[in-house]
Structures are given as structure tokens and as C-alpha cells.
Amino acid sequence: MASKVLFDLNYFIAIFLVILNPTAVSSGSNKVKNNVDSNVKDPIKDYILCRFCGADLADPRKIINHLSPAAIVLTNQTLFEQKGVEVQLLKNPVGIQFYSITLLNTKCAAVNNWQYDFSWYPGFAWKPCICEQCRTHHGWYFEPKDAASLNFNFPSGQGFYVLKLNNLQSENFANSLIVTPKSYLN
Numbered sequence: 674m675a676s677k678v679l680f681d682l683n684y685f686i687a688i689f690l691v692i693l694n695p696t697a698v699s700s701g702s703n704k705v706k707n708n709v710d711s712n713v714k715d716p717i718k719d720y721i722l723c724r725f726c727g728a729d730l731a732d733p734r735k736i737i738n739h740l741s742p743a744a745i746v747l748t749n750q751t752l753f754e755q756k757g758v759e760v761q762l763l764k765n766p767v768g769i770q771f772y773s774i775t776l777l778n779t780k781c782a783a784v785n786n787w788q789y790d791f792s793w794y795p796g797f798a799w800k801p802c803i804c805e806q807c808r809t810h811h812g813w814y815f816e817p818k819d820a821a822s823l824n825f826n827f828p829s830g831q832g833f834y835v836l837k838l839n840n841l842q843s844e845n846f847a848n849s850l851i852v853t854p855k856s857y858l859n
């Protein structure tokens with residue numbers, strides 16, 4: 674009985690404090706949330722898919738902003754539920770332009786030999802990379818020139834990917850387009 678009275682008293686004190694200062698409770702909970710965010714790895718909220726076949730391509734948490742000095746245009750966007758993604762407009766030697774993002778790791782399969790000319794990143798060699806499922810060319814894998822002579826199965830850790838934004842699809846967006854037949858809802 675005594676504990677119930679104490680509980681009720683605490684409850685009314687809490688309500689009274691909220692009436693006096695409505696931000697007191699919300700700012701307190703934000704502090705906890707921030708601590709949780711900084712200590713616990715964010716769960717995957719979205720995934721990057723191949724726009725043409727739906728194959729998994731990359732975890733959006735692997736997006737990095739590794740900018741090329743050759744970028745024609747840079748825009749800062751929120752993509753795949755990640756804030757602060759730098760989108761670069763790059764142009765290849767034959768004049769074709771690509772809006773692109775950079776990632777530390779992807780499932781885009783690097784193919785062919787290392788190329789050392791026409792690199793958007795000075796000091797880096799590159800290979801094209803393709804979708805493992807539908808073979809669409811999605812972008813390029815870069816490695817420092819010194820590491821590029823190594824077997825590709827053992828990347829240097831300084832490598833990264835440039836993927837063409839127009840070839841990518843948000844899994845969450847794709848799922849939002851799927852309509853469940855009413856007969857399945859019963």
C-alpha cells in the first residue's frame with residue numbers, strides 16, 4: 674500500500690513538472706537516444722538494389738564521400754535513408770556523364786584487367802564492376818596503383834567503388850510499390 678502511494682505521488686510530481694516545463698521530459702529522452710545512437714550500430718533501414726533485376730548491391734551504411742577532383746557537379750543529398758551523401762557528376766573520356774555515389778564496399782563484381790589511364794582519382798587504378806545477376810555495368814572499383822597489382826581477392830583496404838546512381842534502386846521504395854492482393858490480407 675505504501676509503495677502504491679509513493680508511486681502515485683511520483684506520478685503526480687512528474688505530471689506537475691511536465692506542466693511547468695514541457696521540454697524537460699523530451700530533452701531528457703533525446704539525450705538517451707543520442708547516447709544509444711552513438712554506442713549502438715544503426716540497424717539496416719534500407720538496401721541498395723540493382724534497378725534492372727533487383728539483386729542486392731550494397732548496404733547504404735557503406736556509402737562514403739570519396740570525392741574526385743574531376744567532379745563536374747557536387748550535390749549533397751539524402752539517399753537510401755543516409756543523410757549527407759555527396760552525388761558527383763563525372764564524365765568519361767568519350768563525354769558520357771554519370772551521377773554517382775562512392776561506397777567502401779559493394780556486391781558489384783569487378784571484371785577485366787586493371788586500367789591505369791583516365792582515372793577520376795589520381796594515383797588510383799580501376800576496373801569496371803557489374804551486377805553478378807544481370808551483368809549490367811554499374812560502375813567502377815578503384816584501388817591505389819601500388820595495390821592494384823595484387824590479386825583482386827585480397828583488396829588493399831584502401832579500395833572503394835563508384836556506382837552510377839541511375840542504375841540503383843532503394844529496396845524500401847521498391848517494396849512500397851508492391852501491392853498485396855486483398856485476398857491475401859484476410
Ligand SMILES: [Zn+2]
Pocket residue numbers: 723724725726727728804805806807808809
Ligand atoms: Zn542486376
